[in-house]
Amino acid sequence: xxxxxxxxxxxxxLVDAIxxxxxxxxxxxxxxxxTHEVTITNNGLRSLLPxxxxxxxxPGCPVCVTPTRDLDGAIQLARKNAIIAAFGDMMNVPGxxxxxxxxxxxxxxxxxxxxxxxxxxxxxxxxxxxxxxxxGFETTAPMTAAVLVGNPPRNFSILPSNKLIPxxxxxxxxxxKNNVDGxxxxxxxxxxxxxxxxxxxVDRYQIPIVVGGFEPLDILxxxxxxxxxxxxxxxxxxNGYPRAVNYEGNQRSKDLIEEVFQVSNSIWRGIGELxxxxxxxxxxYHEYNAYTRFDVDPEPGKDVIPNCLxxxxxxxxxxxxxxxxxxxxxxxxxxxxxxxxGEEAMCNIWFRYGGRPQL
Amino acid sequence: MCLAIPGEVLSIEGNFATVNINGxxxxxxxxxxxxxxxxxxxxxxxxxxxxxxxxxxxxxxxxQLFDELIEINKELDQESEV
Amino acid sequence: xxxxxxxxxKIIHGAGGRAMDQLISDHILNIFTNKSAGKIGLxxxxxxxxxxxxxxxxVVLTTDSHLVKPLFFxxxxxxxLAVSGTINDLAVMGxxxxxxxxSLIIEEGLxxxxxxxxxxxxxxTCHEAGVPIITGDTKVMExxxxxxxxxxxxxxxxxxxxxxxxxxxxxxxxxxxxxxxDHGMALMQYREGLSFKxxxxxxxxxxxxxxxxAQDSGEITAMKDPTRGGLAAALNEMATKSNLxxxxxxxxxxxxEPVLGISELIGISPYNVANEGKAIVVxxxxxxxxxxxxxxxxxxxxxxxxxxxxxxxxxxxxxxETEVGGRxxxxxxxxxxxxxxx
Numbered sequence: 045x046x047x048x049x050x051x052x053x054x055x056x057x058l059v060d061a062i063x064x065x066x067x068x069x070x071x072x073x074x075x076x077x078x079t080h081e082v083t084i085t086n087n088g089l090r091s092l093l094p095x096x097x098x099x100x101x102x103p104g105c106p107v108c109v110t111p112t113r114d115l116d117g118a119i120q121l122a123r124k125n126a127i128i129a130a131f132g133d134m135m136n137v138p139g140x141x142x143x144x145x146x147x148x149x150x151x152x153x154x155x156x157x158x159x160x161x162x163x164x165x166x167x168x169x170x171x172x173x174x175x176x177x178x179x180g181f182e183t184t185a186p187m188t189a190a191v192l193v194g195n196p197p198r199n200f201s202i203l204p205s206n207k208l209i210p211x212x213x214x215x216x217x218x219x220x221k222n223n224v225d226g227x228x229x230x231x232x233x234x235x236x237x238x239x240x241x242x243x244x245x246v247d248r249y250q251i252p253i254v255v256g257g258f259e260p261l262d263i264l265x266x267x268x269x270x271x272x273x274x275x276x277x278x279x280x281x282x283n284g285y286p287r288a289v290n291y292e293g294n295q296r297s298k299d300l301i302e303e304v305f306q307v308s309n310s311i312w313r314g315i316g317e318l319x320x321x322x323x324x325x326x327x328x329y330h331e332y333n334a335y336t337r338f339d340v341d342p343e344p345g346k347d348v349i350p351n352c353l354x355x356x357x358x359x360x361x362x363x364x365x366x367x368x369x370x371x372x373x374x375x376x377x378x379x380x381x382x383x384x385x386g387e388e389a390m391c392n393i394w395f396r397y398g399g400r401p402q403l
Numbered sequence: 404m405c406l407a408i409p410g411e412v413l414s415i416e417g418n419f420a421t422v423n424i425n426g427x428x429x430x431x432x433x434x435x436x437x438x439x440x441x442x443x444x445x446x447x448x449x450x451x452x453x454x455x456x457x458x459x460x461x462x463x464x465x466x467q468l469f470d471e472l473i474e475i476n477k478e479l480d481q482e483s484e485v
Numbered sequence: 486x487x488x489x490x491x492x493x494x495k496i497i498h499g500a501g502g503r504a505m506d507q508l509i510s511d512h513i514l515n516i517f518t519n520k521s522a523g524k525i526g527l528x529x530x531x532x533x534x535x536x537x538x539x540x541x542x543x544v545v546l547t548t549d550s551h552l553v554k555p556l557f558f559x560x561x562x563x564x565x566l567a568v569s570g571t572i573n574d575l576a577v578m579g580x581x582x583x584x585x586x587x588s589l590i591i592e593e594g595l596x597x598x599x600x601x602x603x604x605x606x607x608x609x610t611c612h613e614a615g616v617p618i619i620t621g622d623t624k625v626m627e628x629x630x631x632x633x634x635x636x637x638x639x640x641x642x643x644x645x646x647x648x649x650x651x652x653x654x655x656x657x658x659x660x661x662x663x664x665x666x667d668h669g670m671a672l673m674q675y676r677e678g679l680s681f682k683x684x685x686x687x688x689x690x691x692x693x694x695x696x697x698x699a700q701d702s703g704e705i706t707a708m709k710d711p712t713r714g715g716l717a718a719a720l721n722e723m724a725t726k727s728n729l730x731x732x733x734x735x736x737x738x739x740x741x742e743p744v745l746g747i748s749e750l751i752g753i754s755p756y757n758v759a760n761e762g763k764a765i766v767v768x769x770x771x772x773x774x775x776x777x778x779x780x781x782x783x784x785x786x787x788x789x790x791x792x793x794x795x796x797x798x799x800x801x802x803x804x805x806e807t808e809v810g811g812r813x814x815x816x817x818x819x820x821x822x823x824x825x826x827x
Contacts, residue, residue: 046445046459047409052736054469055809061476079406088811159451161432183407186435187452194434232407235447235455257465260809265469272472286468287461288407288447294454296437377497377504377819387752398814403804408749425746427683 047287049259050087058264059092065268065275066094072223073097073270074216074360076104076209077230078388079258085393087260090402097267100360103212103312104230106179107133107386108358111311112345114179114205115139120340121175121203122152129155129163130177133386136379140345160187160202167200175334178202181209183232185323186297189304192329201334204324207310209233210241211321215312216359217249224360226270228256228263231285236301238293242281250279257285304329313347313382314355352381357390364391371399407449409457412442420453422446500820501713501759525578525647530722532574532710533640535647543647545580547571548639555675556599556633560668560686563636564606566761569691570712571640572614576693577708577764578649579700580642582614587621588637593628603634614691616640648700650709650719651726657706657795658773659731660766662695662780663688663788665716666744669758673747685743690762695785702779703772709765714818717756719765720803721817732804733793733815757818767795 075081081101084090090099103109116139122128128144135145135156148154153172157163160176167174178188185206192202209230216224229242234255242253252273256266266284273279283289301323310322325333335341348355351369356362364370364383374380376392383391394401410424410431420440422431431448433440438456440446447455497504509530514520520527523535523543533547551567568585575582587607591600611618618638667688674683692710699705707727711719716738724731740755748755762785768776773791780786798804803815 047457047462049465049469050807050809052808052810054466054473055811057473057477058469061472064476085813087807087809088805088813089809091812092810161451183449183454186454187432187450190432190434190452232447232449232454235407260807260811261469262465264809265472268472268476287457287465288455294435294437297435297454300435375819396816396819398802398816401813403799403812403814406752425750426743427747427750 047259049261051261054261055092055264058261058268061268062097062264062271063094065271066097067274068096070096071098071225071271071274072100072360073226073228073267074100074102074224075228075230075256076102076213077233078105078393080104080228080230080256080263081390081393082387083258083260083263085397085401088403089260089263092264093267097271100363101390102216102360103315103358104209105358105383105386105388105390106181106184106207107137108354108382108389109207109312109314110134110137110179110205110382111313112140112347113311113342114177114203115143116345117335117340117342118144118175118177118203119147120342121334121338122147122154124338124340126173126175126334126338127153127155127166127170128175128177129157129166131158131179132156133388134177134179137382137385138379160191164191164196164200167197171199173199173201173337176200176202177205179205181207181230181233182236182301185305186236186294186300189300192304192332193300196332201332201337202325203334204305206305206323207312208307208321208323210245211318212312212315213242213245215315215318217245217251219359219361222359222361224251226252226254226274228266228270229253231255231257231262231288234285234289234293236294236297239281239283239289239291240293246279246281252279252282254282254284255289257288311344311347314358349381354381354383354391357383364394365400367391371395407447407454409445410448412440412444412446414442415440420446422448424448497820501718502818502820504820525649529649531578531650533578533580533642541645543644545575545578545642545644545647546639547574547578548637549574550635550637552632552635553672554632556603558675558687559671559684561689561761562603562606563634564603565610565689567636567638568607568610568614569689569761571638572616572691572693573710573764575640575642576696577710578642578644578647579705579708580644580647581697582616582640582642582693584617584619584641585611586639587618589621589623590631590635591623591625592631592633593625595633600634610691614693616691616693648705648708650707650723652707653723653727653729653767653795654706654769655729655795655797656770657767658770658791659720659733659793659795660768660773660777660780660789660791661716661739662692662699662764662766662786663762664739664741664744665711665760665763666740666748666755666758668761669715670744670747670755673751673753683743683747685747688760688762690785692762692764692785695780695783696764696766698779698783698786699766699776703776704769705766705776706769707767710760711763711765712759712761715755715757715759716765717754717803717815718817720815723765723767724803725801728800730796730799730802730804731793732796732798732806735805735807737790737792739788739790756815
């Protein structure tokens with residue numbers, strides 16, 4: 045496999061490089077991508093790193109940060125007899141009272157799709173309304189945009205819930221005493237947006253941001269670059285994934301996003317409202333907004349549940365094992381909070397890997 | 404959801420490429436891709452759409468990047484030992 | 486918040502993972518009281534049970550019901566599965582299979598040509614294994630009261646000393662008889678929502694002859710067949726029952742490239758899906774290489790490898806030493822990600 049990078053010899057050397065440059069103090073490096081957490085945990089990378097280097101997942105799980113309001117919205121739409129098409133992970137996320145799966149057991153037509161184009165195909169074959177639950181970050185937004193500019197069927201609409209990563213990274217820096225020492229920026233979000241959007245964060249907060257790929261060696265390389273920057277006290281945006289990311293990003297995808305969407309304030313479950321952190325449909329694509337089409341305006345839902353540590357976990361201020369419900373009242377088969385649902389979610393990942401990410 | 408996997412283009416028809424991703428042939432849309440795709444190219448695919456053209460040469464360069472960083476740090480090591 | 490009814494049996498209870506374990510311990514083991522007829526009984530939850538026989542021999546008995554969907558798939562069908570599954574349960578207990586039963590529950594409306602195809606496959610598999618079906622039962626249920634066909638097979642075997650799944654000792658080596666994840670991944674293409682055609686084939690095969698070779702070439706301390714729940718579920722069970730640790734070297738685990746490929750595509754690990762023509766064989770350190778060499782001489786064991794060893798560290802847990810050199814737990818999956826695969 046040409047694009048696999050996981051040989052042990054190089055891994056050891058990269059770990060040596062990290063060991064060499066890492067300062068004596070505690071370092072908290074945050075990544076914002078569920079797939080990064082899977083690579084890190086699945087490959088046991090934390091067991092290779094020096095003790096003082098702590099890697100955390102920030103709000104990089106779209107399922108976890110989708111506000112209850114949008115889930116409740118999807119449920120209201122299903123009750124209005126629309127077919128709801130959503131990515132698999134969204135099925136079990138608890139809304140205020142129900143999840144999509146609960147509704148499916150009651151007979152609602154909820155379909156698991158792997159792509160927005162599948163949702164369009166469903167709409168082409170039926171006469172009922174089909175609503176695509178548009179969650180995800182900048183990697184997923186161009187696809188929805190591409191579908192909307194391509195004259196989708198009249199019975200197709202989307203529930204717009206895409207969010208933007210750089211504002212979320214900023215919000216973590218703004219939390220008091222969060223002590224984030226650097227970021228690994230998400231590889232495929234960066235394929236779309238490029239490296240430029242991270243520069244204001246480096247300028248303002250003077251911390252390293254390295255774009256990271258998804259192979260084990262990619263992660264070790266990104267960490268080596270980060271600690272190298274820290275040891276030289278020379279923070280900057282660095283591209284650790286040049287085979288898939290360039291500085292300007294993917295112009296065509298960016299154009300599609302700009303054509304269809306507009307930036308708006310957005311509620312992140314567990315964090316709250318962040319300015320200019322989400323995408324909503326621009327005026328020319330208004331008619332594809334399911335909320336408008338169905339005249340549905342859900343109440344802001346209950347985003348934080350008692351005793352659930354998701355807000356702290358999502359903002360890299362706590363780890364799943366610090367939650368009193370973790371593994372007991374909250375498990376993947378019977379999740380209490382959103383961080384236990386879906387395989388991009390930190391609590392879910394740790395649970396499936398023995399409850400702790402390192403030996 | 405960041406999951407994107409490389410695949411090889413087997414054929415192109417308009418906005419669609421037939422791509423071999425890990426042994427499975429999939430129809431992939433090209434309208435989200437900036438670069439031009441041709442048969443034999445490698446594409447990074449996310450939820451059925453191409454987001455980047457990859458080259459095996461660049462993939463090889465990745466190894467070089469890793470090795471460069473390793474070398475720099477080995478040199479520094481040797482310098483400090485002197 | 487949790488709307489799941491706690492008083493009903495759920496699909497995940499049949500999936501071979503932790504949820505099923507709980508159903509078994511909380512209900513079945515709790516209610517049945519007369520549970521054994523020999524040293525290994527229901528409480529041991531091994532692949533089969535023993536009946537104390539005469540003249541130092543032990544009779545081993547096992548049963549399995551099969552409801553795989555679809556009935557026919559690349560590499561196998563429900564008939565081959567029904568025969569192999571039960572033969573393999575006997576074989577991993579160290580028993581020579583003597584005979585099988587076959588109980589068919591058929592939905593009204595099933596084509597006779599399909600029934601014949603299933604029966605022929607059972608016949609072919611029995612012939613390969615050299616094991617007869619000596620008794621059976623046939624029932625028909627009304628249309629829609631059952632889904633096409635369910636086959637139950639029970640098997641009887643005989644051995645001097647049964648091999649359990651918990652006899653491991655520190656320093657033992659863990660061997661797999663071939664590539665991991667084939668059956669489960671081959672059936673993924675039928676999973677709802679996934680729409681790819683794959684060339685993957687199931688690995689269903691009767692292993693009695695292969696495992697007899699293994700037993701003749703070394704000292705076997707434990708065996709298990711990693712069906713539902715995959716390698717991860719089986720190894721975790723062995724570790725828990727013996728209260729020892731198992732450390733695996735990921736580099737050594739044989740997996741076919743296409744299986745790895747599908748696994749990455751759909752985000753399901755090959756360690757968590759069923760194998761129907763493979764066994765885990767644990768041997769003492771001295772025998773391991775010889776056992777592997779003998780297995781590799783046989784078509785069904787050509788990809789046999791030593792994949793790990795038994796330790797005293799982390800008792801009850803399975804540790805994976807990853808390709809890049811890291812270490813992490815390999816926990817049992819919560820349930821089988823493929824709905825009806827055996």
